Amino acid sequence: MARAKKESKILMNILHEAQEKHGYLSEHMLKQISIDHDIPIARLYGVVKFYTMFHTEPQGKYVIEICGSPSCVLADGTALEKFLESELQVKIGGTTQDQMFSLYKTSCIGCCDEAPALLLNGEAHTKLTVERLRALLNRLKEAHAEKKKHQKK
């Protein structure tokens, strides 16, 4: 049953895997992919810039994607958006100065039955309220601070 994992020839998968290594697709990486797979660099940039989930700039440790679907709007998802923007002091599409959070808005994450929802590093967090979101952010910040303290020791 165990089969050797073959390397994918599908560009989408190649780009995802490259991005997972460093959190974003740097110019150097794209050049390497361009050479390895014989794809003109201009076409590669065209592809990368087309898909919202590919990034050519360094991203925060935590990437938050808020769902903007009508179901989430009806469940007061816009309040979460405003809260995140003010709490993190960053606009949609931006990354916080401490490189902790990147904030994006996405069309729909398919959690309409548990709205409002967002993706945090690809994991769905659902049935959110401002309070629950505040608690979640605090947990992340604490965990980060703890880790830093540990590293200093």
Place this chain on the structure above:
Amino acid sequence: MLRKRNTRRSEGMQILRQTNMEALEKARTLGSDEVLTLLEKKGLEGRGGAAYPTAKKWRNSRDTPADERFIVCNADEGEPGTFKDKLIIRHNAETMIEGMLIAAYVVGAKKCFIYLRGEYEYLRPRLQEQVDSVLAKAKMDGVEIEIVRGAGAYVCGEATALLQSIQGFRGTSMYKPPNPTTCGLWGKPTVINNVETLTCVAQAVLFDDWNPSLRLLSLSGNIKNPGVYEFPLGVKMSTVIDVARPEKKLKAMSFGCFGGIMPVDENMAITPEAICMEQCQHGAYSIIFMDETVNVVDISYSIAKFYTYESCGKCTPCREGTIRILNLLKKIRNGKGVKKDLQTLQELATHIQETALCGLGQSCGNHVLTSIKHFPQDYDYYLKKGAKT
């Protein structure tokens, strides 16, 4: 008969019946032609929205001369308000994969792709395990299944854009013809079926009592019991509302983003024809309910934002038109609209519908046209608000 379950209590639904590799075995015993006849007899239609007969699609692809063929499972379920494919991938992926292998057997394809939307990345590790295990059990010589990871483009749910994306290009729609069925991936015949369709394939092949009229409805919005439910076509709206349990009186329902917004009529039977009568499209039967406290213009505005964001930018009517629609709705919501803006909106939406390249563009004005037709009072509210100040 009503079968209802939401994502957490999902037993008892037809779509979740497992075929345990028996469907594939039966298909191989029957042979390619017999399977096609069986699917035709059972009346299986595509569940992605277009309701194209599955057997016909497969036959077209099989009978096109080529040295290579492909099967693609469209798991790029991006339509806001739709989450039925997620339920299937979570709870019955093996049956879906078996459906793909039946397609591969009938059509004569060796390579299959599952295009999984980027937002469902958390479902991928388990799906990969299931793909490996089903492939190992199937023992089909040389047949491969690869998961292609989407990256957040809604338009890739459209067949031609999806193929572009798999081939490593920007996910923009292409002109049809040629149809992907005869000239798809790398110019070869390619069958593209939705997750629900492929699951139904395996079930229709195996089960004698498989019911073709059951549809999955994704219900969400201002209701207490959102979730995926299974209802027979023609079910009364009142039955659906009983299950959905709204807290307040329901006013409107939107069929995803693309299907349009219409009033909730308890006596309506849910059929494609009845929905079409209200100038709406059923699509994947995702219904977003809005209660009486909601102004439909606000929802229309959020849908317009969605389209502006998701337009692939290839054809001008859609690229520019979606922005104009958004700006006009913004103007109206800010109380700066005049009566003539509604007329402009309608003209604009109709024009885009007639001239856009793909399904996304052709449907991006539906919400405007239907909301102006069915809820003029909501627009009046904003127009009058503007007139006062």
